[in-house]
Amino acid sequence: MLQQTAVELLSTPGWRRHLASLRRVLLARRAALLGAIARSLPTGDPPQPPSGGVHVWLPLPAGADDRLVTAAARRAGVAVGPGSAYTVGEAIAPHLRLTYSRTSSEGLVAAVDRLATVLRDG
Secondary structure, three states: OHHHHHHHHHOOHHHHHHHHHHHHHHHHHHHHHHHHHHHHOOOOOOOOOOOOOOEEEEEOOOOOOHHHHHHHHHHOOOOOEEHHHHOOOOOOOOEEEEEOOOOOHHHHHHHHHHHHHHHHHO
């Protein structure tokens, strides 16, 4: 029964419209996030635009502790993930995982501004 319901849902024209709408929203949010990072967090190593998914991986300066930066960001009201929590073994370099699926473009810009303050203040 569940599989039949899923097949019916996924084969309707409404599902295709929903996916197209969701894609537009996610691309706009990704662009807003990457633009805010470029403006507020200029670094020598900008994040690569993802070709899929809903996360941007933000490189941190060499020697930074991604878990300490994550904790400081959360105290500033910004939820990010420490890159090391998403790797197997030791991370090559410190990163933050920034998710753009549930926050508006405006909210992402504001979050990057707060994150920039956290990174500047150490």
